[in-house]
Amino acid sequence: MSQDLEKVLSQKLSEESIAGEIFDLEPLTGGASKEIWKFELKTKAQTEKYILRRGSGIEGPLAIKTSDEAKIQKIVKSLGASVPEIVSVSSLEEPLGDAYIMKFVEGESIARKILRDDEYKNALKNLAFECGESIAKIHQADISEFPFLPRKSVSDQINDLYNTYVSFNQHSPVFEYTYLWLKEQSFGEINDSLVHGDFRLGNIIVSQMGLESIIDWELAHIGNPLQDLGWICGNSWRFGNTDKVVGGFGNIEDLLDGYNSISEYKVDTKTVRAWQVFGTFRWGVICLIQASAHLTGSVNSVEKAAIGRRVSETEIDIVDLLFLGGK
Amino acid sequence: MIFDRPSSVELLKAVSFFLDEKIKKEVPPHLAFKLRIVENVLKIVCREIEQGDALSEEVINDLKKLINSDIASLEDLANLIKEQKIDLEDQDLQNILVKLSKNKIAVDNPNYSTYKKLLD
Structure with missing residues (x-):
């Protein structure tokens, strides 16, 4: 081959x-x-x-x-x-x-290596700020340059995710609850922009110097840009370092300082939290989608099959955020 | 059960041991990553065989009490929420959702950070 x-x-x-x-x-x-x-x-x-x-x-x-x-x-x-x-x-x-x-860009994209290996220790100190800065730069792109990208409002996305979940006919009381909760939230009044859609460790290349490159744009779309800030704060992307809210390496203040070094839009942490729950729900539904590719027989992949059993990670993260004071 | 030993769990553990001891060092890096997934899948199956019934029963019993019925399923709980037949702030409802999530992750990935944090 x-x-x-x-x-x-x-x-x-x-x-x-x-x-x-x-x-x-x-x-x-x-x-x-x-x-x-x-x-x-x-x-x-x-x-x-x-x-x-x-x-x-x-x-x-x-x-x-x-x-x-x-x-x-x-x-x-x-x-x-x-x-x-x-x-x-x-x-x-x-x-x-x-x-x-x-x-090829020199550096590392594997999250666990970046978080574990000594050589990235210094880079991690400033990484939350750098991520905020990079996310803000992406959001400044002129959306008229992306006619090929889908435009997705928050409410459309919430409904699409919910309908996708429903289509798999696998009952999740937590997802039913999450759907009702999300419909009541405010996600910030801000102009639509280019959204990366999957900005987190694993999709950025980090060297000893810091953030080198942003990769993996397959979930990009036009919509509310604050989605990117909530996504990187989800526990799914902390790779076990659950006390470091931003990507398993930083804190939210540094992320927002980085964002505001480029963008004037002041984000409040309550809005980020709503996006965090949204992001966790979204990742849960993506896990369902991946597993269904295996279950419907369109591909036979143990990797995709296994992802079906990661839905429960997102459910426990959501109940932690909603009921148990999780960050 | 009419079957001889090794039990299903013992068989799975033998396969896990073989993969870990003999195969892991032979495969190239991109397959090593997949092999780790395979090993995790076997562990999920082991835990589900060993603890699955008890973990499910615990949740279903709580649910029966909540809806005051002799039979109950996850579908019933999902519909209860969806149709808003229960107050979303109801403490018993929230407790069941927490227990359900904990019991599912106890089989799927007991090393998951949030689960470990909540156990402490």
Whole structure:
């Protein structure tokens, strides 16, 4: 399989006038829904590392096309946000499929390594501020540049998530409660903007110097930007460091200070909390979606099957937030 | 049960041991990640066989008391909330939701941070 891939990759690169010899093509551990390959390209002048990100062509109910992720990255890069440089984009009809090729960024994306290894200790100190800053930069993009992205209001998203949950016919009293609770909340009056949709450890590259790059834009959309601030505060993305509210490494004040170093919008923590419950519910429904891909037989994947048993993580996080004073 | 030992749990534990001791060091990194998921799945199944009935019964018994009925299911509880036939601030309702969530995670992932925090 990797030999065939090498052939179509090299063909695609030559269309971009990038000629060279591909070597060390290897799959990386990626998300559950996309293939990620790393390779090196030896040209006359130099050897450079690249990443291929490839979707199945079957979009989930929340995810956008992989090639559209590349379009977003190109636009936000021009605004000064830290994202990898895209070198080639392939559409579903091409031999490479729905995919793009980007330059490899040195650093680490695996959350547990970033949180555990000594070499990132210093970087972690300022990371919550840097994340707030980066999130604010993304939110400053001109939304008219993204006609291909879906526009999603909070209430539409809440209803869509709920209806998706209902469609699986698996009763969750906690999700029923959450749905009613969310419908009563205020999520902040703010203009719609580009929302990354999945900004957290795992989807950012961190080096010893700090935040290097924002990756994995498959849940991007246009909507209330405060969603990104609540999402990174969810316990699902603290990887066991439950007392560090922001991503398992920082506190909310630093995140908001970083946000306000770019954006004038003052966010109150109660609104972030509403988004946190929303985000936890959203992740729970995403787990249901992933598991259903396995259960309906469209793919046979132990990884997707196992995600079905992570729904209960989001349920306990929600009852902790709503009834037990969880942060 | 008419079956001989090893029991289902003992069989699963033998498989887990084999994967951990013999296979883990042989597989490339991207498969090592999946292997860890496989090992976790086996542990979930073990815990469900061992504790599942008792954990479910505990929740269902509380629910029977709440709705004053001899039979009760998660679907009943879900509908009770959905149709708002109970006050959402009701302490017994909230207690059941907490117990339900704790008992589910006790099988799915007892190392989960929030569960461990709530046990302390």
